[in-house]
Amino acid sequence: MSVLIFTENWDGKFKKLSYELISYGIEIAKKLNTSAVALSIGNVEDDELKVLGKYGIKKVISVKDDRLNNLVNQAYASVISDVAGKENADIVILSNNYSGKALAPGISVKLKAGVVAGAIALPSSFDPFTVSKMTFTGKADTKIIIKSAIKIITLSQNSFEVIESPTDVNIENISIEMKDADFQTEVKDVQKIKGKIILTDAEVVVSGGRGMKSAEHWGEIEELAELLGAATACSRPVSDEGWRPHEEHTGQTGKIIAPNLYIACGISGAIQHLAGVAASKCIVAINKDNEAPIFESADYGIIGDVHKVLPELIKAVKDFKSEG
Amino acid sequence: MNFEFSEEQLMIQQAARDYAQRELIKDVIERDAKAEFPTEHVKNLTELGFMGMVVDTKYDGGGMDTVSYVLAMEEICKVDSSLGVIISVNNSLVCYGIEEFGTEEQKEKYLKPLASGEKLGAFLLSEPEAGSDATHQRTTAEEKDDHYLLNGTKNWITNANCASTYVVIAQTHPEKRHKGINAFLVDKDSPGISLGPHEDKMGMRSSDTHSVMFTDVKVPKENRIGEDGFGFKFAMKTLDGGRIGIAAQALGIASGAMERAIQYSKERKAFGTEIANHQAIAFKLSDMAVKIENARNLCLKSAWLKDNKKPYGLMSAMAKQYAADIAMEVTTEAVQIFGGYGYVKEYHVERLMREAKLTQIYEGTSEVQKIVISRALLRD
Amino acid sequence: MKILVCISNVPDTTTKIKFVDNNTKFDTNGIQWIINPWDELALTRALQLKEESNGAIEKITVINVGLIDSEPTIRKALAIGADDAIRINAEPLDAYSVAAQMAEVIKKDPYDIIMAGIESSDYNGSLVGGMLAEFLDIPSVSSVSSLNIDGGNVELSREISGGKEILETKVPFLAIVQKGIAIDPRIPSMRGIMMARKKPLNVSEPIEVDSLTEYSVYELPKPKSKCKMVDPENVKELIDLLHNEAKII
Numbered sequence: 001m002s003v004l005i006f007t008e009n010w011d012g013k014f015k016k017l018s019y020e021l022i023s024y025g026i027e028i029a030k031k032l033n034t035s036a037v038a039l040s041i042g043n044v045e046d047d048e049l050k051v052l053g054k055y056g057i058k059k060v061i062s063v064k065d066d067r068l069n070n071l072v073n074q075a076y077a078s079v080i081s082d083v084a085g086k087e088n089a090d091i092v093i094l095s096n097n098y099s100g101k102a103l104a105p106g107i108s109v110k111l112k113a114g115v116v117a118g119a120i121a122l123p124s125s126f127d128p129f130t131v132s133k134m135t136f137t138g139k140a141d142t143k144i145i146i147k148s149a150i151k152i153i154t155l156s157q158n159s160f161e162v163i164e165s166p167t168d169v170n171i172e173n174i175s176i177e178m179k180d181a182d183f184q185t186e187v188k189d190v191q192k193i194k195g196k197i198i199l200t201d202a203e204v205v206v207s208g209g210r211g212m213k214s215a216e217h218w219g220e221i222e223e224l225a226e227l228l229g230a231a232t233a234c235s236r237p238v239s240d241e242g243w244r245p246h247e248e249h250t251g252q253t254g255k256i257i258a259p260n261l262y263i264a265c266g267i268s269g270a271i272q273h274l275a276g277v278a279a280s281k282c283i284v285a286i287n288k289d290n291e292a293p294i295f296e297s298a299d300y301g302i303i304g305d306v307h308k309v310l311p312e313l314i315k316a317v318k319d320f321k322s323e324g
Numbered sequence: 325m326n327f328e329f330s331e332e333q334l335m336i337q338q339a340a341r342d343y344a345q346r347e348l349i350k351d352v353i354e355r356d357a358k359a360e361f362p363t364e365h366v367k368n369l370t371e372l373g374f375m376g377m378v379v380d381t382k383y384d385g386g387g388m389d390t391v392s393y394v395l396a397m398e399e400i401c402k403v404d405s406s407l408g409v410i411i412s413v414n415n416s417l418v419c420y421g422i423e424e425f426g427t428e429e430q431k432e433k434y435l436k437p438l439a440s441g442e443k444l445g446a447f448l449l450s451e452p453e454a455g456s457d458a459t460h461q462r463t464t465a466e467e468k469d470d471h472y473l474l475n476g477t478k479n480w481i482t483n484a485n486c487a488s489t490y491v492v493i494a495q496t497h498p499e500k501r502h503k504g505i506n507a508f509l510v511d512k513d514s515p516g517i518s519l520g521p522h523e524d525k526m527g528m529r530s531s532d533t534h535s536v537m538f539t540d541v542k543v544p545k546e547n548r549i550g551e552d553g554f555g556f557k558f559a560m561k562t563l564d565g566g567r568i569g570i571a572a573q574a575l576g577i578a579s580g581a582m583e584r585a586i587q588y589s590k591e592r593k594a595f596g597t598e599i600a601n602h603q604a605i606a607f608k609l610s611d612m613a614v615k616i617e618n619a620r621n622l623c624l625k626s627a628w629l630k631d632n633k634k635p636y637g638l639m640s641a642m643a644k645q646y647a648a649d650i651a652m653e654v655t656t657e658a659v660q661i662f663g664g665y666g667y668v669k670e671y672h673v674e675r676l677m678r679e680a681k682l683t684q685i686y687e688g689t690s691e692v693q694k695i696v697i698s699r700a701l702l703r704d
Numbered sequence: 705m706k707i708l709v710c711i712s713n714v715p716d717t718t719t720k721i722k723f724v725d726n727n728t729k730f731d732t733n734g735i736q737w738i739i740n741p742w743d744e745l746a747l748t749r750a751l752q753l754k755e756e757s758n759g760a761i762e763k764i765t766v767i768n769v770g771l772i773d774s775e776p777t778i779r780k781a782l783a784i785g786a787d788d789a790i791r792i793n794a795e796p797l798d799a800y801s802v803a804a805q806m807a808e809v810i811k812k813d814p815y816d817i818i819m820a821g822i823e824s825s826d827y828n829g830s831l832v833g834g835m836l837a838e839f840l841d842i843p844s845v846s847s848v849s850s851l852n853i854d855g856g857n858v859e860l861s862r863e864i865s866g867g868k869e870i871l872e873t874k875v876p877f878l879a880i881v882q883k884g885i886a887i888d889p890r891i892p893s894m895r896g897i898m899m900a901r902k903k904p905l906n907v908s909e910p911i912e913v914d915s916l917t918e919y920s921v922y923e924l925p926k927p928k929s930k931c932k933m934v935d936p937e938n939v940k941e942l943i944d945l946l947h948n949e950a951k952i953i
Contacts, residue, residue: 010865102846113916114915114917115829115916118829133828135922137828204953252741253741302934302942
């Protein structure tokens with residue numbers, strides 16, 4: 001019995017996301033009186049692996065293999081399933097990000113393990129094993145019971161607090177035999193987004209709508225995003241107009257995100273848009289129209305012209321940061 | 325009685341709604357301001373099959389029933405009646421008449437390209453001194469050896485410029501009065517046809533309306549529709565069906581305005597609450613809804629009668645008169661609910677109000693419909 | 705070449721969601737059902753690929769696990785342009801059982817490319833596509849935002865945490881697609897709508913398979929507390945609130 005946590009790295013480094021997963025997994029292990037094990041796949045130096053100890057993990061299994069430098073769904077799912085078997089894991093935890101979404105289904109079939117995708121809290125009960133997630137694109141939350149012996153949880157980003165409890169880490173480097181059949185897809189090119197926060201991973205998102213008036217005005221959005229360490233996003237009309245790429249469209253058919261802070265600039269807040277951002281912990285709306293529906297969903301609002309408010313806000317953030 | 329729509333009818337309604345709400349809405353205000361013909365939208369709606377949707381599939385049409393046509397027109401006209409009238413004229417005035425009364429040769433040559441939308445058609449009845457009164461045609465079609473010679477002027481012709489095929493009503497035997505009238509299929513590029521300037525209309529500004537002048541235009545004899553002297557009956561029969569299209573258009577204008585009014589009154593606040601919570605506004609919405617439901621039922625009943633080959637002229641006159649009149653009332657009230665915002669272009673309702681006005685005028689004014697209805701009541 | 709598109713029957717995205725039986729069941733009363741939006745984008749791309757293929761792609765099939773009431777949604781897919789459809793006559797219990805049902809049918813008549821939307825707008829699981837690939841033992845590519853076929857080679861781009869990957873694969877494979885693969889779903893034409901009932905909709909009887917999860921209780925999110933307004937002349941106050949009250953910066 002153990003809880004296995006898949007910790008993802010980015011060019012050999014961990015991010016807050018991984019610490020969040022570890023904190024979550026350790027909490028579950030404590031409640032079940034069992035141990036938690038972290039699994040790292042790819043080339044991560046032992047020094048970096050030790051960082052995970054800060055969050056209370058005692059055992060880290062590391063699988064270093066050049067063939068695993070890119071995320072190959074089949075190969076990764078095989079490795080995680082193998083390690084889960086070796087560790088006798090009955091709970092496997094991943095993030096509900098691109099990687100988790102790519103891997104959880106394969107692991108589920110391999111281990112015949114039920115999945116709760118996008119969990120938003122610790123299990124509310126262990127017997128039956130019950131976990132909550134958002135359904136109907138943010139319109140409801142639902143308790144899901146996993147009936148299988150092995151359980152998989154993919155944790156929604158920013159839904160669990162990082163808890164520090166430093167401990168010594170025991171690193172186990174293992175190698176896993178891999179089948180060629182697991183490498184059917186060949187990565188030709190990777191376009192890493194440098195110096196930019198990934199929208200679906202972001203804790204803070206600054207988003208612009210039609211009220212921004214034109215693509216040229218995005219400098220303000222980007223400047224504010226940079227100051228806040230935020231990703232940029234947009235509403236559907238904006239990507240339809242070609243002011244921003246489709247990757248930034250958040251809403252019903254675009255990205256569904258749940259950052260800690262979502263700043264909506266010149267977005268009226270159509271129901272389709274809100275569906276994609278409703279799970280945000282805190283929403284700030286800036287709109288000149290005091291009747292805009294976005295204010296119904298916002299925690300904080302500023303009624304005013306975004307082109308006047310944004311420069312002021314940028315200045316206020318700069319002042320705040322310089323004051324420390 | 326069965327008020328349930330079929331799966332296909334619902335799919336057509338949804339398709340029209342999707343196109344209107346996704347595409348037409350984007351540039352409707354701009355096209356209205358510039359009185360610009362919606363070339364791209366006509367092309368897209370042609371590909372989707374709207375231009376000849378009620379024509380039989382054997383003539384390259386969509387093979388849909390009139391009920392579907394009403395549902396589609398309502399959805400299109402919630403957003404853009406200029407597109408609505410382009411579709412309506414092509415389907416119910418031009419294609420319908422050829423399909424119902426034309427020869428196989430005429431259908432092959434003229435109906436197929438019109439039904440597939442490859443070409444557009446126009447219906448030329450109104451004249452400077454004869455609008456809805458089709459008995460007093462001044463345009464003449466003089467019978468020569470193997471052709472007719474057309475002379476005269478037609479007014480307020482929708483699709484006049486974009487159409488390739490004209491259905492022209494003209495007088496061949498003035499002494500026989502309305503029994504001397506004929507209908508002709510005329511190629512728009514025939515020598516002797518010229519167009520007046522684009523009419524700068526109050527509403528439906530992106531539909532293309534001109535007067536058309538005929539000077540010694542030769543029309544082959546085989547292009548006459550029906551027997552000699554059939555033209556008046558042809559026009560009346562065609563207008564019976566055309567009224568359903570315009571009634572559905574008026575219905576769409578009204579329901580489009582109501583949808584906007586409902587949304588606005590749930591968002592806009594006055595005296596500390598959403599204006600929908602004020603009875604003055606709530607009752608306006610209630611009145612709108614009842615009128616619209618009545619208009620919709622009249623439209624659908626007319627369509628149902630037509631689909632079931634039952635007489636529908638009286639019902640379509642009722643539908644056209646009622647839907648047009650309530651479209652004017654509903655849009656006026658919608659502008660009132662929006663207040664100042666209703667009077668500016670950004671919020672659409674002022675445009676819907678301008679569009680509504682035309683439905684009371686063209687294809688038989690409300691007064692003419694009342695003549696049709698009352699005569700039917702008083703007939704022995 | 706044959707393409708299969710998995711479609712899920714979901715409530716219209718603008719529908720108000722309600723629950724019955726002490727919040728244990730989703731209230732389907734008065735619900736309008738649609739093709740899951742992401743699946744519809746997958747279908748749209750599949751149809752484009754077929755049109756671009758000069759006959760190399762012979763057929764687009766859609767598959768759905770559902771009872772008879774999902775047929776209108778399936779026929780919508782046929783109206784949009786799919787050539788035929790398979791309905792597996794079972795209630796979709798969870799992602800695992802749905803994928804297992806589909807796999808059983810597909811194994812008997814394999815496809816070169818299988819496409820599925822990244823998630824469904826009802827249960828937002830992002831699971832069925834990946835599970836199906838695993839059942840079929842074929843590679844899957846997730847979060848695909850473009851897919852092009854050039855002869856025997858397939859080039860895809862997918863979003864990953866940290867950027868974008870361009871990758872190549874050979875058929876058979878399964879693509880789990882997201883926005884970008886197509887921008888707007890296709891609107892069915894009159895002809896398509898007329899044809900929908902004439903196209904084959906084959907009903908396949910289900911196998912015995914257990915679900916691994918079940919939905920127990922639904923809850924509507926608590927209403928948000930009222931929006932606190934900040935004076936546009938004093939945006940510094942917003943920073944204070946975010947720092948001291950919301951404690952997020």
